[in-house]
Amino acid sequence: MAVTVSLYNHTAKNFADGTFNPADTFKLMLLTSGTYDATDALLADVVYTQVASGNGYTTGGQALTNLTLTTVTTNDAKLDADDVIWTASGGSIAASAALLYDDTETGDPVVLYIDFGGTQTASDGADFRIVWNSTNGIITWTVA
Protein backbone atom coordinates (compact mmCIF):
# COMPACT_ATOMS: atom_id res chain seq x y z
CA MET A 1 0.00 0.00 0.00
CA ALA A 2 1.54 3.27 -1.11
CA VAL A 3 0.09 6.20 0.75
CA THR A 4 0.45 9.55 -0.98
CA VAL A 5 -0.02 12.87 0.78
CA SER A 6 -0.47 15.87 -1.51
CA LEU A 7 -0.82 19.53 -0.61
CA TYR A 8 -3.03 21.81 -2.61
CA ASN A 9 -1.31 24.63 -4.50
CA HIS A 10 -2.83 27.38 -2.42
CA THR A 11 -2.03 25.76 0.95
CA ALA A 12 1.31 27.54 1.51
CA LYS A 13 -0.22 30.87 0.56
CA ASN A 14 -3.14 30.33 2.93
CA PHE A 15 -0.70 29.93 5.78
CA ALA A 16 1.33 32.93 4.59
CA ASP A 17 -1.64 35.28 4.48
CA GLY A 18 -3.16 34.07 7.72
CA THR A 19 -6.19 32.39 6.14
CA PHE A 20 -5.19 29.17 7.87
CA ASN A 21 -4.90 29.81 11.56
CA PRO A 22 -4.28 27.20 14.25
CA ALA A 23 -7.30 28.57 16.08
CA ASP A 24 -9.45 27.33 13.16
CA THR A 25 -11.16 23.97 13.20
CA PHE A 26 -9.47 21.63 10.75
CA LYS A 27 -11.40 18.50 9.86
CA LEU A 28 -10.35 15.25 8.27
CA MET A 29 -12.97 13.41 6.26
CA LEU A 30 -12.81 9.92 4.83
CA LEU A 31 -13.63 9.26 1.18
CA THR A 32 -14.74 6.17 -0.66
CA SER A 33 -13.45 7.77 -3.85
CA GLY A 34 -11.96 11.05 -4.94
CA THR A 35 -9.65 12.83 -7.34
CA TYR A 36 -6.73 15.00 -6.29
CA ASP A 37 -6.41 18.17 -8.32
CA ALA A 38 -3.68 20.48 -6.99
CA THR A 39 -5.54 23.55 -8.20
CA ASP A 40 -8.67 22.88 -6.12
CA ALA A 41 -9.13 25.57 -3.49
CA LEU A 42 -12.41 24.91 -1.71
CA LEU A 43 -14.19 21.76 -0.62
CA ALA A 44 -16.79 22.37 -3.30
CA ASP A 45 -14.06 22.24 -5.96
CA VAL A 46 -12.97 18.72 -5.04
CA VAL A 47 -14.53 15.72 -6.75
CA TYR A 48 -15.12 13.12 -4.06
CA THR A 49 -17.58 10.78 -2.42
CA GLN A 50 -17.52 10.80 1.35
CA VAL A 51 -17.90 7.71 3.48
CA ALA A 52 -21.54 7.37 4.49
CA SER A 53 -22.46 8.45 7.96
CA GLY A 54 -22.80 5.55 10.38
CA ASN A 55 -20.76 2.70 11.86
CA GLY A 56 -18.80 5.24 13.88
CA TYR A 57 -18.24 7.74 11.09
CA THR A 58 -20.01 11.12 11.04
CA THR A 59 -20.48 13.14 7.87
CA GLY A 60 -17.97 15.98 7.67
CA GLY A 61 -15.28 13.97 9.35
CA GLN A 62 -13.46 14.52 12.59
CA ALA A 63 -11.86 17.69 13.93
CA LEU A 64 -8.13 17.60 14.59
CA THR A 65 -7.28 17.86 18.26
CA ASN A 66 -4.21 19.26 20.02
CA LEU A 67 -3.12 21.15 16.92
CA THR A 68 0.41 22.45 17.45
CA LEU A 69 2.87 24.57 15.54
CA THR A 70 6.52 24.34 16.43
CA THR A 71 9.78 25.61 15.03
CA VAL A 72 11.97 22.79 13.77
CA THR A 73 15.61 23.03 12.74
CA THR A 74 15.92 26.79 12.32
CA ASN A 75 13.71 27.93 9.50
CA ASP A 76 11.00 25.31 9.29
CA ALA A 77 7.65 25.11 11.01
CA LYS A 78 5.78 21.91 11.75
CA LEU A 79 2.02 21.51 11.95
CA ASP A 80 1.02 18.50 14.01
CA ALA A 81 -2.00 17.12 15.84
CA ASP A 82 -3.22 13.98 17.52
CA ASP A 83 -3.72 10.97 15.30
CA VAL A 84 -7.28 10.64 14.07
CA ILE A 85 -9.16 7.51 15.05
CA TRP A 86 -12.60 6.25 14.11
CA THR A 87 -13.77 3.09 15.83
CA ALA A 88 -16.07 1.06 13.63
CA SER A 89 -19.26 0.21 15.42
CA GLY A 90 -22.22 -1.73 14.08
CA GLY A 91 -20.43 -2.41 10.81
CA SER A 92 -17.19 -1.65 9.02
CA ILE A 93 -15.64 1.64 7.87
CA ALA A 94 -13.99 1.54 4.46
CA ALA A 95 -12.19 4.41 2.74
CA SER A 96 -9.67 4.90 -0.03
CA ALA A 97 -8.66 8.49 0.72
CA ALA A 98 -8.89 11.31 3.25
CA LEU A 99 -9.25 15.04 2.85
CA LEU A 100 -8.15 17.71 5.33
CA TYR A 101 -9.97 21.03 5.20
CA ASP A 102 -10.48 24.18 7.24
CA ASP A 103 -14.01 24.07 8.60
CA THR A 104 -13.81 27.61 10.00
CA GLU A 105 -13.02 29.62 6.88
CA THR A 106 -15.69 30.50 4.35
CA GLY A 107 -15.99 27.84 1.68
CA ASP A 108 -13.95 25.32 3.68
CA PRO A 109 -10.54 25.69 1.95
CA VAL A 110 -8.84 22.34 1.47
CA VAL A 111 -5.37 21.70 2.90
CA LEU A 112 -4.21 18.30 1.72
CA TYR A 113 -5.36 15.02 0.18
CA ILE A 114 -4.28 11.58 1.35
CA ASP A 115 -4.55 8.72 -1.14
CA PHE A 116 -4.40 5.38 0.67
CA GLY A 117 -3.41 3.54 -2.50
CA GLY A 118 -6.48 1.35 -2.27
CA THR A 119 -9.49 0.79 -0.07
CA GLN A 120 -8.68 0.26 3.59
CA THR A 121 -11.25 -1.29 5.90
CA ALA A 122 -11.72 -1.34 9.66
CA SER A 123 -14.08 -4.14 10.54
CA ASP A 124 -16.71 -3.83 13.24
CA GLY A 125 -15.00 -3.04 16.53
CA ALA A 126 -11.65 -2.14 14.95
CA ASP A 127 -10.05 1.31 14.64
CA PHE A 128 -9.60 3.23 11.40
CA ARG A 129 -6.49 5.29 12.19
CA ILE A 130 -4.75 8.16 10.47
CA VAL A 131 -1.28 8.26 12.03
CA TRP A 132 0.67 11.41 11.26
CA ASN A 133 4.36 11.17 10.53
CA SER A 134 6.28 11.09 13.83
CA THR A 135 9.04 13.33 12.47
CA ASN A 136 7.36 15.73 10.10
CA GLY A 137 3.87 15.83 11.55
CA ILE A 138 1.09 16.77 9.15
CA ILE A 139 3.02 19.46 7.27
CA THR A 140 6.54 20.80 7.64
CA TRP A 141 7.09 24.16 6.02
CA THR A 142 10.42 25.22 4.61
CA VAL A 143 10.99 28.95 4.31
CA ALA A 144 13.82 29.79 1.95
Added chain:
Amino acid sequence: MATFSKFNSFSESLAEGKFNLGTDTLKVYLSNTAPSAATHTRYDGTTGTTGPAEISAGNGYLAGGKTAPIASSQQSGGIYKLVLSDPGAWVATADSIGPFQYAILYSDTATNKDLIGWWNYGTPVTLAQAESFSVDFDPGTGVLTIQ
Protein backbone atom coordinates in the same frame (compact mmCIF):
# COMPACT_ATOMS: atom_id res chain seq x y z
CA MET B 1 21.85 42.93 -2.54
CA ALA B 2 23.21 41.55 0.68
CA THR B 3 22.31 38.06 1.82
CA PHE B 4 18.91 37.65 3.42
CA SER B 5 18.65 35.70 6.68
CA LYS B 6 15.49 34.78 8.54
CA PHE B 7 14.71 34.91 12.21
CA ASN B 8 14.01 31.42 13.51
CA SER B 9 10.66 32.46 14.93
CA PHE B 10 9.35 33.61 11.57
CA SER B 11 8.20 30.26 10.12
CA GLU B 12 6.23 29.32 13.18
CA SER B 13 4.78 32.80 13.60
CA LEU B 14 3.71 32.73 9.98
CA ALA B 15 1.92 29.42 10.32
CA GLU B 16 0.29 30.63 13.51
CA GLY B 17 -1.37 33.43 11.61
CA LYS B 18 0.61 36.29 13.14
CA PHE B 19 1.29 37.67 9.67
CA ASN B 20 -0.81 38.33 6.64
CA LEU B 21 1.89 38.65 4.01
CA GLY B 22 -0.74 39.69 1.50
CA THR B 23 -1.89 42.81 3.35
CA ASP B 24 0.43 43.63 6.28
CA THR B 25 2.49 46.80 6.25
CA LEU B 26 6.05 45.50 6.04
CA LYS B 27 8.84 47.85 7.03
CA VAL B 28 12.62 47.92 7.01
CA TYR B 29 14.64 49.54 9.78
CA LEU B 30 18.38 50.05 10.11
CA SER B 31 20.61 48.77 12.89
CA ASN B 32 24.27 48.49 13.68
CA THR B 33 23.72 45.58 16.07
CA ALA B 34 24.07 42.02 14.82
CA PRO B 35 20.70 40.22 14.77
CA SER B 36 20.31 36.94 16.62
CA ALA B 37 18.29 34.50 14.54
CA ALA B 38 17.59 32.33 17.56
CA THR B 39 16.47 34.94 20.06
CA HIS B 40 15.19 38.11 18.38
CA THR B 41 11.49 37.94 17.60
CA ARG B 42 9.93 41.42 17.48
CA TYR B 43 10.49 45.08 16.73
CA ASP B 44 8.11 46.24 19.41
CA GLY B 45 5.43 44.84 21.68
CA THR B 46 5.26 42.77 24.80
CA THR B 47 5.74 39.18 23.72
CA GLY B 48 9.12 37.83 22.72
CA THR B 49 12.54 39.43 22.57
CA THR B 50 13.14 42.83 21.03
CA GLY B 51 15.31 42.77 17.93
CA PRO B 52 18.56 44.62 17.27
CA ALA B 53 18.61 48.24 18.41
CA GLU B 54 17.54 50.71 15.79
CA ILE B 55 19.83 53.57 14.86
CA SER B 56 18.96 57.00 16.21
CA ALA B 57 16.25 58.92 14.45
CA GLY B 58 17.10 62.20 12.80
CA ASN B 59 18.89 63.68 9.79
CA GLY B 60 16.45 61.99 7.43
CA TYR B 61 15.95 58.73 9.30
CA LEU B 62 12.57 58.21 10.96
CA ALA B 63 12.11 55.72 13.79
CA GLY B 64 10.48 52.54 12.50
CA GLY B 65 12.16 52.74 9.12
CA LYS B 66 10.51 52.73 5.72
CA THR B 67 7.62 50.74 4.28
CA ALA B 68 8.48 48.09 1.69
CA PRO B 69 5.27 47.77 -0.35
CA ILE B 70 4.10 44.25 -1.16
CA ALA B 71 4.48 43.81 -4.91
CA SER B 72 3.03 40.31 -4.96
CA SER B 73 2.05 37.60 -2.52
CA GLN B 74 1.19 34.59 -4.63
CA GLN B 75 1.72 30.90 -5.12
CA SER B 76 2.66 29.13 -8.29
CA GLY B 77 2.54 25.37 -8.46
CA GLY B 78 2.20 25.22 -4.69
CA ILE B 79 5.28 27.35 -3.97
CA TYR B 80 4.48 30.62 -2.29
CA LYS B 81 6.63 33.69 -3.04
CA LEU B 82 6.68 37.11 -1.45
CA VAL B 83 7.96 39.96 -3.62
CA LEU B 84 8.49 43.42 -2.16
CA SER B 85 9.01 46.74 -3.85
CA ASP B 86 11.96 48.88 -2.85
CA PRO B 87 11.23 51.06 0.17
CA GLY B 88 12.91 54.15 -1.24
CA ALA B 89 16.18 55.77 -0.29
CA TRP B 90 17.23 57.25 3.00
CA VAL B 91 18.94 60.58 2.37
CA ALA B 92 21.07 62.17 5.08
CA THR B 93 19.96 65.76 5.48
CA ALA B 94 21.43 68.05 8.11
CA ASP B 95 24.02 65.58 9.33
CA SER B 96 25.00 61.93 9.01
CA ILE B 97 22.87 58.78 9.34
CA GLY B 98 24.40 55.72 10.94
CA PRO B 99 26.55 53.84 11.25
CA PHE B 100 24.44 50.80 10.35
CA GLN B 101 25.23 47.38 8.93
CA TYR B 102 21.87 45.63 8.96
CA ALA B 103 18.50 46.29 7.33
CA ILE B 104 15.78 44.45 9.23
CA LEU B 105 12.39 43.48 7.84
CA TYR B 106 9.35 43.28 10.11
CA SER B 107 5.59 43.53 10.03
CA ASP B 108 4.31 46.83 11.34
CA THR B 109 0.82 45.30 11.39
CA ALA B 110 1.50 42.19 13.47
CA THR B 111 0.61 42.55 17.14
CA ASN B 112 4.19 42.52 18.33
CA LYS B 113 5.62 43.88 15.09
CA ASP B 114 7.17 40.48 14.54
CA LEU B 115 10.51 40.19 12.78
CA ILE B 116 10.90 38.41 9.46
CA GLY B 117 14.57 38.60 8.47
CA TRP B 118 17.51 40.85 7.77
CA TRP B 119 20.18 41.78 5.26
CA ASN B 120 23.81 42.09 6.33
CA TYR B 121 25.83 44.63 4.37
CA GLY B 122 29.14 43.32 5.67
CA THR B 123 30.57 46.48 7.17
CA PRO B 124 29.09 49.47 8.98
CA VAL B 125 27.90 52.25 6.69
CA THR B 126 27.61 55.92 7.58
CA LEU B 127 25.82 58.33 5.29
CA ALA B 128 27.40 61.75 5.15
CA GLN B 129 25.14 64.70 4.56
CA ALA B 130 23.40 64.42 1.16
CA GLU B 131 24.41 60.80 0.66
CA SER B 132 21.69 58.19 0.22
CA PHE B 133 21.14 54.50 0.92
CA SER B 134 18.65 52.20 -0.74
CA VAL B 135 17.50 48.66 -0.09
CA ASP B 136 17.11 47.05 -3.50
CA PHE B 137 14.84 44.02 -3.61
CA ASP B 138 15.07 41.49 -6.41
CA PRO B 139 11.68 41.46 -8.18
CA GLY B 140 12.39 38.05 -9.69
CA THR B 141 13.46 35.88 -6.81
CA GLY B 142 11.45 37.78 -4.23
CA VAL B 143 12.24 38.03 -0.55
CA LEU B 144 11.25 34.51 0.47
CA THR B 145 9.50 31.36 -0.66
CA ILE B 146 7.47 28.82 1.30
CA GLN B 147 6.85 25.24 0.31
